[in-house]
Amino acid sequence: MTPTITAFERSPDGGKGLARDTRVRWALEEVGQPYAVRLVSFQAMKEPAHLALHPFGQIPTYEEGDLALFETGSIVLHIAERHAGLLPDDANARARAISWMFAAVNTIEPPILELVTARILESDKPWTWERMPLVVDRVRDRLRQLAARLGDADWLDGKFSAGDLMMVSVLLRLRMSGILDEFPNLAAYVARGEARPAYKRAFAAQLAVNTSELPTA
Structure with a gap:
């Protein structure tokens, strides 16, 4: 059965691969699983039909038969357990x-999201720039630990896995900050993830949605 995922009708990042449906697309591409996409507007995300799939009104969701999942970590884990390759x-x-999947979303992503929130959503607050050095330092601390663990290896634990897929996806959020460049082995690690054919297909699919013309009423 072909699964269906939901994605933004128009992503806030304009198709740069940062919306979380890209992680699910990537996982499906890695395992060679065809999938359908149902695009939802911001208004539709708050309506009962979507809230029945995702109680917090976000994307992506994953539907396969009578199974409905939300949260990218759980969706990617389900895909990885159902199909060989991840x-x-x-x-x-x-x-x-x-464990690395959990580390990506529980340990590495929170300070990165705090930085993104401060720079994009709270930039007009008088206290934002006073606390910014602390926010950046928390990101650097986590990256320093991760860089030490990765060392000169290609991937976190032997061959590429769902742990790497989630970790690279999280680190991609730092692309515009310049912080990742302070850690050459992590920058190279992310570049290896982006170079994977499955990632390229996922990125292209998400970009296509955001560069296409919406139908007019």
Whole structure:
């Protein structure tokens, strides 16, 4: 059965691959699973039909038969468990890959999102620029730890896995800040993720939505 995911009718980032449906698209592309996309407007995201799929009124969601999921981490994990290619066969390596998925969204992403929020949504607040050095330092602290763990390896734990997919997706949010460039091995790590054919297909699909003309009534 072909799964259906939801995505922004028009993404706030204009199709730069930062909307979270890109992570799900990437996972589906990595495992070779065809999928359908249902585009939703910001208004539709707050309506009962969408809230029944995602109680917080966000995207993406994932529907497959009578299964409906929300939250990218859970969707990507489901895809990785259902199809070969994103989780190792060895049980211990599999568990470590899942740990990196959690690390990406629970440890690395929160300070990055705090930085994004401060720069984009709170830039007009008088206290934003006073606290900005603290926000940036928290991001750097996490990147320093991650860079030390990655070292000169290509991926976080052996071969590319769902853990890398989630981690690269999170780190991509730093592209415009310049902070990632302070950590050459992490910048190279992200570039390797972006160079994967599956990522390129996912990015192109998300970009196409945001560069196409919407039908007029």
